[in-house]
Amino acid sequence: MTFTLGLVGLGTIARNQHLPSIEATEGFRLAAIASRNAGLDGLPCYHDIADMLAAEPDLAAVSLCTPPQGRFQQAVQAICAGRHVMLEKPPGASVSEVETLVRMARAAGVTLFATWHSREAAAVEVARDLLQTRSLRRVSIAWKEDVRHWHPGQEWIWQPGGLGVFDPGINALSVLTRIMPEPVHPVSARLEFPANKQAPIGAELAMVSASGVPVDAVFDWRQTGPQTWDILIETDEGEVLLREGGARLFIDGQENISAPDYEYRRLYNRFAALIEAGECDVDLAPLQLVADAFLLGERVETEAFHDAP
Numbered sequence: 001m002t003f004t005l006g007l008v009g010l011g012t013i014a015r016n017q018h019l020p021s022i023e024a025t026e027g028f029r030l031a032a033i034a035s036r037n038a039g040l041d042g043l044p045c046y047h048d049i050a051d052m053l054a055a056e057p058d059l060a061a062v063s064l065c066t067p068p069q070g071r072f073q074q075a076v077q078a079i080c081a082g083r084h085v086m087l088e089k090p091p092g093a094s095v096s097e098v099e100t101l102v103r104m105a106r107a108a109g110v111t112l113f114a115t116w117h118s119r120e121a122a123a124v125e126v127a128r129d130l131l132q133t134r135s136l137r138r139v140s141i142a143w144k145e146d147v148r149h150w151h152p153g154q155e156w157i158w159q160p161g162g163l164g165v166f167d168p169g170i171n172a173l174s175v176l177t178r179i180m181p182e183p184v185h186p187v188s189a190r191l192e193f194p195a196n197k198q199a200p201i202g203a204e205l206a207m208v209s210a211s212g213v214p215v216d217a218v219f220d221w222r223q224t225g226p227q228t229w230d231i232l233i234e235t236d237e238g239e240v241l242l243r244e245g246g247a248r249l250f251i252d253g254q255e256n257i258s259a260p261d262y263e264y265r266r267l268y269n270r271f272a273a274l275i276e277a278g279e280c281d282v283d284l285a286p287l288q289l290v291a292d293a294f295l296l297g298e299r300v301e302t303e304a305f306h307d308a309p
Contacts, residue, residue: 001027001272002027003027003272004028004029004056004060005022005061006030006034006053006059006062007019008034008035008049008063008065009064009066010035010038010039011038014065017117018065021268024265025272027268027272027273028268028271028272030043031056032055032059033052034047034048034051035047049077049078050077059083060083061085061275062078064078065088066088067156068090068093068161069093069156069159071087072093072097072098072101075092079110080104082108084111084271084274085110085113086115087114087115090170090290091282091287095284098284102280106280111279111280111281112280112281113274113282114283118246120262120267121245121246121247122249122260123246123248123249123257124175124246127179127240127246130240135235135237136213136233137234137235138214138215138234139176139231139234140216140231141172141216141217141231141232142229143218143220143228143229143230144218144223144228145168145229147222153307158305164193164201165199165200165219166199166200166219166293168219168221169290170289171229173289174286177285177289183210184209184210185208185289185292186206187206187207187208188205188206189205189206189294189296191297191299192301192302193300193301194301195303196304196306200297201221201222203217203219203297205293229245230242
């Protein structure tokens with residue numbers, strides 16, 4: 001079955017990931033765009049989701065690629081119109097608003113899919129299965145990248161609800177909560193806020209699993225040159241290392257998997273399967289860890305940040 005889809009938001013992530021993935025997915029046909037500032041040749045484009053929903057009654061589903069602030073109302077409009085909804089990560093600006101969306105979607109009989117694209121990296125499920133058979137000692141996360149490269153001029157990420165460095169950091173936490181054999185929770189956090197911003201540019205988290213396995217994470221948005229997206233798991237049986245966000249897997253020092261990026265294709269295939277099954281998929285564990293980090297975090301002011309170095 002092929003579902004008609006409306007895409008809301010046409011920024012960098014939508015153009016680089018969503019558009020080619022939708023085209024490569026048999027389960028969807030892109031039928032409309034809602035964007036204040038852009039459009040696509042050959043497709044109807046509307047100023048906002050309300051206009052799109054009113055003008056396109058045959059749309060089966062919408063994919064929301066807008067910043068998390070304000071996405072709640074967009075999702076509410078789609079659910080109330082009887083459309084299935086896919087949420088870009090993070091699924092919302094708060095845990096409670098996404099929980100509300102879940103209740104609304106179930107009451108309306110539509111699918112709500114909160115996506116975590118890094119969980120779809122090639123090595124994540126293999127690592128998950130492997131860790132079920134090993135005794136964990138420690139987990140260390142290093143997630144460091146250049147915000148000027150990935151988010152140039154995007155002021156929303158520095159505003160309340162934009163998450164700051166947790167915008168990429170939540171990708172690491174989504175992988176962590178998928179591969180760990182048991183839940184983890186933060187015990188302390190240190191958050192670095194630029195003097196002129198409302199969201200952190202760096203963070204250090206100390207977490208622990210239910211059985212006492214320590215988990216530490218360092219997130220930094222100031223790294224230039226090669227980028228770092230690594231998760232190292234030390235076990236009694238040796239080391240398991242996920243690199244490049246989960247695209248590569250090293251077991252006891254030997255590379256086991258190295259694969260191209262098809263994360264968003266897998267997300268859209270999953271969305272189509274959920275719609276056909278009449279199910280929702282909303283795992284809030286990564287967002288809850290971020291919320292807990294903000295609750296527990298020591299705030300440290302650092303130098304002001306400007307897009308131009």
